[in-house]
Amino acid sequence: MLFRRLLPATAAVAALLLTSACGGASDDTLKGKAEDGTLTIGIRFDQPGLGQRRLDGKFVGFDVEVAKYVAGKLGVPESGITWKEARSADREKLIADGAVDFVVATYSITDKRKEKVSFAGPYFQTGQGVLVRYTENDITGPETLNGKRLCSVTGSTSAQKVASEFAQDVELVEYGQYSDCVTALLAGNVDAVTTDEVILAGYVAENPELLKLVGDTFTTERYGVGLAKDDAAGRAAVSSAIEQMVGSGEWRKALERNIGQAGVELPDPPQVTEK
Ligand code: GLU
Numbered sequence: 001m002l003f004r005r006l007l008p009a010t011a012a013v014a015a016l017l018l019t020s021a022c023g024g025a026s027d028d029t030l031k032g033k034a035e036d037g038t039l040t041i042g043i044r045f046d047q048p049g050l051g052q053r054r055l056d057g058k059f060v061g062f063d064v065e066v067a068k069y070v071a072g073k074l075g076v077p078e079s080g081i082t083w084k085e086a087r088s089a090d091r092e093k094l095i096a097d098g099a100v101d102f103v104v105a106t107y108s109i110t111d112k113r114k115e116k117v118s119f120a121g122p123y124f125q126t127g128q129g130v131l132v133r134y135t136e137n138d139i140t141g142p143e144t145l146n147g148k149r150l151c152s153v154t155g156s157t158s159a160q161k162v163a164s165e166f167a168q169d170v171e172l173v174e175y176g177q178y179s180d181c182v183t184a185l186l187a188g189n190v191d192a193v194t195t196d197e198v199i200l201a202g203y204v205a206e207n208p209e210l211l212k213l214v215g216d217t218f219t220t221e222r223y224g225v226g227l228a229k230d231d232a233a234g235r236a237a238v239s240s241a242i243e244q245m246v247g248s249g250e251w252r253k254a255l256e257r258n259i260g261q262a263g264v265e266l267p268d269p270p271q272v273t274e275k
Contacts, residue, residue: 030227030234033101034074041067042086042094042103046179049202049258050106059083065254066123067104073241087177089155092116095226103226108157119224120238125270127217128158129197134212139192141215145170148191151181158195196221201262239275
């Protein structure tokens with residue numbers, strides 16, 4: 001009797017466990033997370049032309065437009081997106097902890113980062129450059145930085161490149177975000193700032209009478225959309241969305257709208273390789 005009364009309850013609990021286990025599994029993938037029409041996306045808040053939080057609270061830039069396009073293809077409208085700041089040093093952890101569902105934040109695809117996250121794309125290609133004050137005459141490129149104070153951002157490939165190749169002769173100053181490096185440059189507290197040319201060009205566009213780019217680029221940076229390491233279906237879906245953005249002409253329009261004024265040559269879209 002007791003057994004008969006317990007049985008339906010046990011079955012119900014088992015059924016519940018089974019459903020929640022299945023639900024949990026699908027929730028962990030990007031497609032599962034997008035099912036309720038919402039996503040949390042990591043972007044930059046201080047990079048003009050790429051990812052910027054304007055004073056009116058709006059988020060603008062090429063990375064933001066790529067993020068919105070990808071979200072749209074996953075069935076999530078702009079109103080369903082929560083934007084979260086993803087600084088250079090925080091990106092892998094934000095993704096691994098599930099604090100963001102994906103990251104579109106000038107995020108170079110590297111083998112080291114692939115140990116912790118996976119990448120879709122690439123959706124853009126640029127290279128590392130050098131930014132100086134407009135009145136600077138001594139610094140003309142990376143080979144003229146000896147004895148100078150050079151600012152870059154912790155956790156970036158740019159700072160790593162300086163540490164591995166210029167460290168003996170250059171004093172590296174690291175901040176948490178590029179806008180702080182630019183403030184230090186304008187104040188005379190550092191002599192140059194280094195990171196991807198497209199990022200630096202955004203700051204020049206805001207202050208063309210005070211800042212300039214010098215020398216040629218000296219690395220290749222391929223920007224990917226970062227997402228959870230094991231989400232192969234999510235990676236394929238995001239890469240397919242990027243290909244559709246390029247194929248539809250939206251990619252070029254978004255680039256012209258956001259980077260067109262920055263004074264750098266607009267590149268062709270890179271081949272999507274991370275599928
Ligand atoms: N693209 C480089 C990187 O992923 C530099 C720009 C950045 O710090 O976001 O590290």
